[in-house]
Amino acid sequence: VSADKKFYLRKKDNQLIGGGLMIYYDGAGNANLNVAQIGLSGSYAIAFDRENVVSFGLQATLSQRSFSLDRLSFDRQYIDGTFDPDAPTFESFQDMRSYFPSVGAGFNFHGKQYNKRTRLDIGAAAFNLNRPDQSFRDDVASRLPMRFTLYMTPTIQLAKHLDLALSGSAQFQGSYVEALGGGGLRIHVSLKRARELAFQLGAAYRFNSLGDAI
DSSP, X not given: OEEXXXXXETTEEEEEEEEEXXXXXXXXXXXTXXXXXXXXXXXXXXXXXXXXXXXXXXXXXXXXXXXXXXXXXXXXXXXXXXXXXXXXXXXXXXXXXXXXXXXEEEEEXXXXXXXXXXXXXXXXXXXXXXXOBOOXXXXXXXXXOOEEEEEEEEEEEEETTEEEEEEEEEEEETTEEEEEEEEXXXXXXXXXXXXXXXXXXXXXXXXXXXOEEO
């Protein structure tokens, strides 16, 4: 669940600030591994003219991870080939909950050709800047590596009712890299204000060892 709102600065029509709230929860597996997050975000945007806008953002989140042993079984509970749920597991956990904060930041450039649909959004963001420790143990650290994101979404107006829509994005975290690229033709059926209607046909490709066509 998320919500955000923008606020215009008095006597500065070309600037605005934004604020947001995010709440996230997920649980899965026999260990009932739960992840709960609450985050606050803020942004500042400035328009240099009617065609060029630059914005900056910050996000801070507090996360909780937890798990349960109730539905888990361990090898020492199998005695002579028979499972005994009452047998001791000899497993010891100092804590089955962990809390950690995380900080992220990013920027975006938005350019739009006046009186046309040609536009460009390009930006980057970095997450886990503080390398939070998500370990359940005090004697062993498990720090989240920083994650970096790049993206670009240009749109080029080819004709009154036809656009070329392109997109590209990449994410980097530790040794992992994920990159996507795609494009398509967008056909505008209606250009009436507040009643715009368009259809788009395109394809995207994921750049990895196998490659996925969409």
